[in-house]
């Protein structure tokens with residue numbers, strides 16, 4: 001389903017706009033923000049991306065010239081790639097919500113929520129509806145988001161991923177340049193990764209699960225760039241047909257990054273108070289350490305495997 005006429009009319013009528021991605025930005029959030037700004041410019045709208053906090057490791061993913069750190073007053077706001085209003089980089093209402101998270105309730109008066117491999121696919125959908133041709137620079141930005149949300153084409157590899165990728169490469173996207181930017185890591189990263197992997201545990205059962213914990217202070221010991229430790233899911237795969245959970249201990253609690261290959265993990269994420277995509281979800285648990293987070297995970301896991309993954313229960317009975 002494409003965007004509604006009301007949304008297109010609103011976008012065409014704009015003079016200026018601010019595009020707002022989610023907190024703890026990732027490559028797709030930044031690429032979508034840039035893609036929206038570029039698309040809006042093409043229809044005569046002056047647009048900027050509101051990104052107060054942007055880790056150095058992702059500096060390549062958003063053109064710095066489009067970036068503002070404070071929300072200008074009185075300018076319409078367009079939320080992108082964000083499933084919940086409380087996860088936006090700005091407090092207060094937004095006018096439009098463009099998102100590819102299936103569990104997004106559509107939290108703005110005008111919204112377009114549509115499942116897609118990356119939020120940049122929706123920017124492409126808007127471009128088509130608005131009659132804007134995706135040229136090579138825009139194609140590169142859109143491809144960037146797709147590469148980001150598939151973790152460099154390693155997970156969530158449904159046929160649509162390659163349809164979009166082919167379309168943008170045909171339009172002139174610099175795919176190899178995007179890969180190079182996406183894979184760049186500081187030297188300490190690889191020893192950090194092997195340290196983290198050695199500490200992981202694998203649980204067998206009807207659905208295999210791999211859990212790795214990252215203790216507070218570990219990324220600092222390897223002199224990682226800020227946020228570089230957030231790139232672990234790009235390097236550790238879930239077991240086939242199963243789930244990977246990365247637990248990262250911080251000063252205020254534990255962040256869960258849940259990934260799967262071919263399994264809907266939203267029931268698990270929701271059970272733990274988080275959300276996201278069927279194959280990539282997150283949870284932030286306040287005021288706990290690694291041990292308590294692991295206990296909560298295992299308790300939720302037992303319940304969810306018993307109730308929400310019937311195909312695997314059936315498999316066990318066979």
Ligand SMILES: [Mn+2]
Pocket residue numbers: 028029081100118119149
């Ligand atoms: Mn995304």
